[in-house]
Amino acid sequence: MRRITRGFDPACSPDGLQIAFAASTSDDTEFPSYLFVVNIDGSDEEQLTFGNDIVRLPSWSPDGRVIAFSTAIGIGLVNVITKEVTHPFEYNKPWGTSTPAWSTDIFEITFFANISDSTGNFIVEGLYTSKPDGTNMRKLTGAWDHGPDWSPDGKKIIFIHQESGDSPYFFRIVGTDGAFIRDIDLDLLGLSNPSNPKWSPDGQKILFTADRLVRTFLGEAYRFAVFSVNADGTGLSIIRDAKSDTLGSEYGRFPPLPRGVNFGNVDWCEIK
Numbered sequence: 001m002r003r004i005t006r007g008f009d010p011a012c013s014p015d016g017l018q019i020a021f022a023a024s025t026s027d028d029t030e031f032p033s034y035l036f037v038v039n040i041d042g043s044d045e046e047q048l049t050f051g052n053d054i055v056r057l058p059s060w061s062p063d064g065r066v067i068a069f070s071t072a073i074g075i076g077l078v079n080v081i082t083k084e085v086t087h088p089f090e091y092n093k094p095w096g097t098s099t100p101a102w103s104t105d106i107f108e109i110t111f112f113a114n115i116s117d118s119t120g121n122f123i124v125e126g127l128y129t130s131k132p133d134g135t136n137m138r139k140l141t142g143a144w145d146h147g148p149d150w151s152p153d154g155k156k157i158i159f160i161h162q163e164s165g166d167s168p169y170f171f172r173i174v175g176t177d178g179a180f181i182r183d184i185d186l187d188l189l190g191l192s193n194p195s196n197p198k199w200s201p202d203g204q205k206i207l208f209t210a211d212r213l214v215r216t217f218l219g220e221a222y223r224f225a226v227f228s229v230n231a232d233g234t235g236l237s238i239i240r241d242a243k244s245d246t247l248g249s250e251y252g253r254f255p256p257l258p259r260g261v262n263f264g265n266v267d268w269c270e271i272k
Contacts, residue, residue: 014060019269020036033054035078037080054072063106066132070098088132101148102150103129104150127146139178145172147159157173159172182233189236196208207227210227226238
């Protein structure tokens, strides 16, 4: 294990040579946060967004030219070459948008959206897709769905699903038209609060983070960890536990994280 840079919400570029991430420019706070890119070896770090916004969850376009990201005012786009920032999905009642994910053909972005009722209260709406300029918006799924990721073959979308506001989270896979394919119920696998599902480059596995139930001398507790699971819901494997060196055999072994160090969202990197 090696440290590349500080920050959170990493997203690997399509060629595997750069990482986009969010970070603060101050050591004292995480906010406001900005979008940065850095080479995979930690060199040539560059800041792409400025101002007082909160930037999270970057997503690269398949050609590596544009990065979509979440902000407090909606989804933004930044051209990696020209550094031009646009907000085609800017928050403007009745819409609010977040958690963008590019389709593999560059022609659509999938994202979480909500609307407000006549009194100004938000109603959770689910996943939508549209062209990158914000036009041709269409509803993909219902209520409590967020955190989408497109499969490498462009035929499926995985996301975090919740039946109601107080029910467990699990992963759902649908076609690009929203047609149901399968659920991956992680609660049955002893995990809770799954997040950040990411397809592997070959489309065979899903990388994600979740809490797992562990037994300590103080009793049972949930511990944050990184996992992979086959796309059909079988073959759950733990990749990295935040507090130990417990790992799935296919990923080898890493030393325990230093005291005070934890991890958050994750992504696959395939260097081409």
